Amino acid sequence: MGENWRRWSQRLDVYLTASGSTEKSEATQVAILLHTIGEDGMEIYNNFVFANDADKLKWEPVLDKFQEYCNPRKNTVIERYMFWETKQKEGESIDHFVTELKTRAKNCEFGDQTNMMIRDRLIFGIDNTRLKERLLRDSADPTLDRVVEICRASEASARQIKEISEPGSSPGMAVHVVNKRAKHKPSKHHQKTSQQKSTHSMKCSRCGTSHKKRECPAYGKNCLKCGKQNHFRSECRSRPSERKNDVHDISVQECDGLSDLFIGELQIGQIGPDDAAIYNKGWFTNLKMNEQNIKFKLDTGAEANVCYHYHVLKS
Incomplete structure (x- = not known):
C-alpha cells in the first residue's frame, strides 16, 4: 500500500503542476485529490479524524493523514530481511531486478550505504552463476553502476547468442558448419541421415546418397571432374586426364540440432561466354570480405548459402 501511495501521489503532483492547479486554493487541490483517488480512497478520507473541521480542506493535513494510513510504522529488520531475500526471477531482466x-532499499534505512547494499544484493541475487562468479572475482570493488553495466552486457550477449544458435528464432540467423571432405566420399553422418529418411532405398552410384527412385539430386548436374552430366564429382569414375576442374566437394553437417542440407554442386573458376548470360540474371550485391569488394549472387530460394574461401600459395 505504501508503494502504491508513493507512485500515485507522485503522478498527482505531476498532474497538478501540468494543469497549473498548484496556483489554486488548497480547497481546490484537495478536491482534485479526492476526485481522482477513487471510491476506496474517498471512504478512507471520510473516516479520518482531524484536529478541526477546517483541516479537512487543507492540503498538508490531508496528505499527512493519507501518508500515515498508507505507511504504518514499519519494522526495519523485516524490511531488510525482505531486501536480502530478493532474488532475480527466471526470465526477469537486470533492469527490472535493479528497480x-x-x-525495497528505500524502507531499509541504509543511509549513505544504500548503493553499496544494492550492489551486493545484485551480485548475490542474479540468476547467472557464471556472471556471479566473475563479479565476485573482481577485486576492483566496482560501483553499482559498473556492476549494472556488466550485467546488461552479459544479458545482451546471451540474447544474441540465443538468436543465432536457435534455428528459426530470427530470419537469416541460423549457423551452418561447412567443411571440406578429405576423401571423395559422402560423409558417414550424411549417409546415416539419408538412410534414416528412406529406409527402403539404396546408395546411388551417381550422387553417393540414398534417395527414392527418380529423385537423384545429381540428375541434370555437371560433374566438376569430367564435365559430364548426371553425376557428382565424388562418384566420378573418369580418369585423371579427363578431368576439367579441381574443386572440393562440400557437405553441410548437422550443427546444434539443424537438419542436414546437401549441396550438390559448387563451381569455382572463370565463367565462359555461354554461361555469362545465365549467370548475370538475378539479384546481386557487393559485400566487403578481407578488405575486398566481391560481387555475390543472391538466391532467395536456396536452403543454404555457401561462401567458399581459398588461398593461393606462391612459391
Whole structure:
C-alpha cells in the first residue's frame, strides 16, 4: 500500500503542476485529490479524524493523514530481511531486478550505504552463476553502476547468442558448419541421415546418397571432374586426364540440432561466354570480405548459402 501511495501521489503532483492547479486554493487541490483517488480512497478520507473541521480542506493535513494510513510504522529488520531475500526471477531482466532492489532499499534505512547494499544484493541475487562468479572475482570493488553495466552486457550477449544458435528464432540467423571432405566420399553422418529418411532405398552410384527412385539430386548436374552430366564429382569414375576442374566437394553437417542440407554442386573458376548470360540474371550485391569488394549472387530460394574461401600459395 505504501508503494502504491508513493507512485500515485507522485503522478498527482505531476498532474497538478501540468494543469497549473498548484496556483489554486488548497480547497481546490484537495478536491482534485479526492476526485481522482477513487471510491476506496474517498471512504478512507471520510473516516479520518482531524484536529478541526477546517483541516479537512487543507492540503498538508490531508496528505499527512493519507501518508500515515498508507505507511504504518514499519519494522526495519523485516524490511531488510525482505531486501536480502530478493532474488532475480527466471526470465526477469537486470533492469527490472535493479528497480525492485532500489524500491525495497528505500524502507531499509541504509543511509549513505544504500548503493553499496544494492550492489551486493545484485551480485548475490542474479540468476547467472557464471556472471556471479566473475563479479565476485573482481577485486576492483566496482560501483553499482559498473556492476549494472556488466550485467546488461552479459544479458545482451546471451540474447544474441540465443538468436543465432536457435534455428528459426530470427530470419537469416541460423549457423551452418561447412567443411571440406578429405576423401571423395559422402560423409558417414550424411549417409546415416539419408538412410534414416528412406529406409527402403539404396546408395546411388551417381550422387553417393540414398534417395527414392527418380529423385537423384545429381540428375541434370555437371560433374566438376569430367564435365559430364548426371553425376557428382565424388562418384566420378573418369580418369585423371579427363578431368576439367579441381574443386572440393562440400557437405553441410548437422550443427546444434539443424537438419542436414546437401549441396550438390559448387563451381569455382572463370565463367565462359555461354554461361555469362545465365549467370548475370538475378539479384546481386557487393559485400566487403578481407578488405575486398566481391560481387555475390543472391538466391532467395536456396536452403543454404555457401561462401567458399581459398588461398593461393606462391612459391
